[in-house]
Amino acid sequence: QKEVEQDPGPLSVPEGAIVSLNCTYSNSAFQYFMWYRQYSRKGPELLMYTYSSGNKEDGRFTAQVDKSSKYISLFIRDSQPSDSATYLCAMSGRAQKLVFGQGTRLTINP
């Protein structure tokens, strides 16, 4: 079993839809949670960072962490074609080494 599980998709939704991306993990020591967006042939871009449990909102993006269920989510509201990319969840414990999910390929259709 992988430490971090993420549905690779692909996920295709119409423009304006709410997108929900999720990851589950098994290591209870994880306390730092991140979401990265990666466009084709580019490096990962940090979207959201959350420490421990709770919600964090930044514009159209909301990150949720539920440590009791070992489950994290990223919501994208009013999705745009420019949001089409691969989204990677990543997490770390005190060792500060990131463990990544497989990435979800998202396409927003105009």
Place this chain on the structure above:
Amino acid sequence: SAVISQKPSRDICQRGTSLTIQCQVDSQVTMMFWYRQQPGQSLTLIATANQGSEATYESGFVIDKFPISRPNLTFSTLTVSNMSPEDSSIYLCSVKRDRGPYEQYFGPGTRLTVT
């Protein structure tokens, strides 16, 4: 955030040769990391390169194959030695700022093809 550049952006190399990838950061950071992203896959940590100490390698990665240098707080190199087609990947460096929230920022990557 941090501005990170990598050189080269891409290269095509022959089997048995070596390639050194450079990573430059716009500010001083203690912790730098090197990752590999194989085609269609997620990122896997190769090693952690802290200035002033030897690089720490993850399971499955060895110094003879991936020697790393960290001469100062803004620069690091990763060498891929004695390359084979299985080394064809994107190699990325990342940094964590010394202070503030725990966040890692990535460079644009080096796309390596070994023939």
